[in-house]
Amino acid sequence: MHIAARIARMAESSTIAATARGKALAAKGLPVLSLSAGEPDFDTPENVVAAAIDALRRGETHYAPTAGTSEARQAVARKLRDENGLGCTAAEVTITVGAKHAIYLALQTLIDPGDEVLLPTPAWVSYAPMIELAGGVVVEVPGDPARGYLVSAEEIERAITPRTRALVFNNPINPTGTVHSADSVRAIAAMLAGHPRITVIADEIYEKLIYPELDPQANTCSIGSCSEVAERTITVNGMSKAYAMTGWRIGYAAAAGAGAAAIREMIKLQGQMTNGIASFCMPAVVEALTNSSASVESMRTAFAARARLVSEAIATMPMLSAPTSTAAFYSFIQLGTALGRVSPAGRRLDSPSRFCEALLDEALVATVPGEDFGGAGRTAFRISFACSEADLREALGRLRGFLEQLTD
Ligand code: PMP
Numbered sequence: 203m204h205i206a207a208r209i210a211r212m213a214e215s216s217t218i219a220a221t222a223r224g225k226a227l228a229a230k231g232l233p234v235l236s237l238s239a240g241e242p243d244f245d246t247p248e249n250v251v252a253a254a255i256d257a258l259r260r261g262e263t264h265y266a267p268t269a270g271t272s273e274a275r276q277a278v279a280r281k282l283r284d285e286n287g288l289g290c291t292a293a294e295v296t297i298t299v300g301a302k303h304a305i306y307l308a309l310q311t312l313i314d315p316g317d318e319v320l321l322p323t324p325a326w327v328s329y330a331p332m333i334e335l336a337g338g339v340v341v342e343v344p345g346d347p348a349r350g351y352l353v354s355a356e357e358i359e360r361a362i363t364p365r366t367r368a369l370v371f372n373n374p375i376n377p378t379g380t381v382h383s384a385d386s387v388r389a390i391a392a393m394l395a396g397h398p399r400i401t402v403i404a405d406e407i408y409e410k411l412i413y414p415e416l417d418p419q420a421n422t423c424s425i426g427s428c429s430e431v432a433e434r435t436i437t438v439n440g441m442s443k444a445y446a447m448t449g450w451r452i453g454y455a456a457a458a459g460a461g462a463a464a465i466r467e468m469i470k471l472q473g474q475m476t477n478g479i480a481s482f483c484m485p486a487v488v489e490a491l492t493n494s495s496a497s498v499e500s501m502r503t504a505f506a507a508r509a510r511l512v513s514e515a516i517a518t519m520p521m522l523s524a525p526t527s528t529a530a531f532y533s534f535i536q537l538g539t540a541l542g543r544v545s546p547a548g549r550r551l552d553s554p555s556r557f558c559e560a561l562l563d564e565a566l567v568a569t570v571p572g573e574d575f576g577g578a579g580r581t582a583f584r585i586s587f588a589c590s591e592a593d594l595r596e597a598l599g600r601l602r603g604f605l606e607q608l609t610d
């Protein structure tokens with residue numbers, strides 16, 4: 203069968219592939235520890251589960267409006283107003299099949315063939331393929347590991363050309379586990395004031411997972427709350443990470459004022475694609491956004507403790523280095539002189555992929571190689587600490603043992 207060229211040349215998601223490789227080994231009975239999936243190990247809060255079950259029992263099993271019920275859209279708009287300082291109404295919100303599809307819809311809606319899209323890197327593996335599927339050209343803005351991989355307003359501005367159409371701004375960041383300060387976000391918005399053609403796609407899916415416990419400076423703000431770009435920012439968020447709802451597949455996008463024209467086009471596209479999320483999940487969106495802050499805070503506290511554990515362990519490991527994880531649940535680790543060495547089973551570790559493959563096969567620890575995150579990811583790998591503390595300690599011990607056995 204003929205496969206369309208744009209799909210044939212697209213890479214598969216390396217976060218999903220790495221997770222699947224770990225699961226396949228575990229299914230053979232091997233005691234694999236997974237530090238690959240970006241997925242909380244907690245259960246969805248009980249009140250959120252109950253809201254969906256109640257909706258099912260009430261018979262809410264028919265098509266819902268494509269962009270979501272008015273109650274769910276209102277809950278999102280209220281959240282964005284009260285917590286993020288965005289000026290949007292329910293009509294300016296759409297609820298999507300995960301944040302992933304919100305980003306896909308936004309890129310399809312905004313990008314014409316040949317348009318350049320700025321992407322600070324390392325960046326989550328799915329942005330570049332989605333930009334390219336829309337016909338866009340990825341323009342990486344590489345972040346320096348020594349500065350938490352964070353790019354400045356000046357660095358972004360230097361990459362702007364007359365063809366630049368959008369900036370994908372993920373904050374806090376997957377895979378780096380770092381977060382732009384509120385001052386840095388404001389500086390980027392102020393810089394964009396001089397570039398009115400550029401739309402911002404702000405992916406804030408990790409906004410609730412920030413750890414001032416590890417660095418009192420860890421704080422941020424939503425770029426969509428900055429007046430310079432308020433009406434040309436599409437803010438994307440979702441339930442997966444903060445509420446431990448990855449399998450529910452619920453995200454959303456919103457844009458205020460003039461930006462709402464893009465949301466209307468996204469809803470048009472959604473109506474031709476998924477027709478929105480499962481109808482009985484709508485009350486769960488309302489419940490999560492309005493009645494779950496205690497659950498979110500207890501998960502956040504647990505992630506902060508694991509972030510400390512990981513950052514302290516990596517700091518004492520031979521060859522490796524990583525910025526302290528002050529957000530999300532990732533550490534993005536430079537391989538340093540481990541690259542090029544030989545594993546206990548005799549593999550030459552000449553790339554992050556080879557390193558992660560050997561770490562999985564020989565030490566039974568699943569991680570994600572850094573290449574597909576771009577930029578400094580080409581010499582790094584990612585671990586996710588969204589697993590139990592006991593597994594994390596054991597996996598870090600195996601990683602240390604593996605490094606100590608590398609030879610020249
Ligand atoms: N954005 C980022 C930065 C992510 O890490 C993920 C991974 N889940 C998503 C978006 C997509 O999340 P979901 O589709 O589960 O809402």
Ligand code: GLU
Nearest residue numbers: 215217218238239240376
């Ligand atoms: N976003 C998560 C990750 O980075 C889940 C997998 C995916 O969608 O990429 O691991």
